[in-house]
Amino acid sequence: MKTLSRIYTALIFLFLYSPIAVLVVFSFNNSRNRVKWNGFTLKWYADLFENELILESLKVTLTVAILAAVISTVIGTLAAIGIHGMNRKLRQTFLAVNNIPMVNPEIVTGISMMLMFVFVFRMTGLLRPGFFTLLLAHITFCIPYVVLQVMPKLRQMNRHLYEAAVDLGCPPVSAFFKVVLPEIFPGVLTGALMAFTMSLDDFVISYFNAGSTAQTLPVTVYSMTKKPMTPEINALSTLMFLAVLLLLILVNVAQIRDASKKGRKI
Numbered sequence: 001m002k003t004l005s006r007i008y009t010a011l012i013f014l015f016l017y018s019p020i021a022v023l024v025v026f027s028f029n030n031s032r033n034r035v036k037w038n039g040f041t042l043k044w045y046a047d048l049f050e051n052e053l054i055l056e057s058l059k060v061t062l063t064v065a066i067l068a069a070v071i072s073t074v075i076g077t078l079a080a081i082g083i084h085g086m087n088r089k090l091r092q093t094f095l096a097v098n099n100i101p102m103v104n105p106e107i108v109t110g111i112s113m114m115l116m117f118v119f120v121f122r123m124t125g126l127l128r129p130g131f132f133t134l135l136l137a138h139i140t141f142c143i144p145y146v147v148l149q150v151m152p153k154l155r156q157m158n159r160h161l162y163e164a165a166v167d168l169g170c171p172p173v174s175a176f177f178k179v180v181l182p183e184i185f186p187g188v189l190t191g192a193l194m195a196f197t198m199s200l201d202d203f204v205i206s207y208f209n210a211g212s213t214a215q216t217l218p219v220t221v222y223s224m225t226k227k228p229m230t231p232e233i234n235a236l237s238t239l240m241f242l243a244v245l246l247l248l249i250l251v252n253v254a255q256i257r258d259a260s261k262k263g264r265k266i
Contacts, residue, residue, distance in 0.1 A: 027044060032230065044232050048239075058217050072145075073192040101140070109140075109141060110207065113205065113208065138205070148191075149188075197244055200243065203219065203222065
């Protein structure tokens with residue numbers, strides 16, 4: 001029975017990752033042919049870094065991802081602390097509301113944000129579709145993920161530590177940074193990495209809210225697929241996959257270290 005379950009699991013992972021493996025292999029293929037191997041080369045990666053459109057889109061993507069991760073982490077952490085301090089029924093209500101954007105289809109979120117930005121722009125002349133609306137949209141859908149990562153750390157923390165620090169003369173702000181933040185920092189870091197990954201990988205919400213002046217890398221790749229594709233797409237997809245994989249590894253390493261520290265304390 002165990003052998004069958006292992007074979008079944010291996011087949012699932014083979015089904016999931018074999019297309020990615022083929023993409024990575026053919027990103028080094030010395031031919032535009034997508035089915036025939038014609039030797040090893042790095043020229044598609046060289047061509048990729050000479051493509052101004054892709055480099056500009058990469059710059060926009062990284063800028064938005066970093067800003068969205070930082071801002072959503074600050075807002076999400078403060079929101080999690082506020083929700084944690086509520087009574088049980090109110091806390092459950094706010095957590096349920098927080099989970100709605102995560103289970104809501106992205107196309108609904110993207111279109112609703114686009115309609116809101118267009119309405120505000122027509123009424124006030126503000127929020128013209130572009131970089132700023134793209135950043136606001138990314139911050140909005142990243143915040144719930146940060147809240148979801150920080151809340152468990154707040155539950156694990158002894159809530160009397162903050163009260164003890166204040167009773168001993170530590171100002172409330174200093175008590176937060178010296179007592180509360182170190183305790184919940186693994187959750188904050190995980191939330192920041194999760195927000196960065198979600199922003200980096202997003203397509204649907206970016207497609208509807210970027211306008212014509214600030215296209216992210218996924219949107220640019222989608223526009224490139226409307227024409228005959230070049231192996232540069234394989235190279236770009238490989239680099240994006242490796243970047244997301246690296247971030248996921250960092251998240252898991254942070255969680256493992258946090259668990260080991262707690263084990264040593266116990």
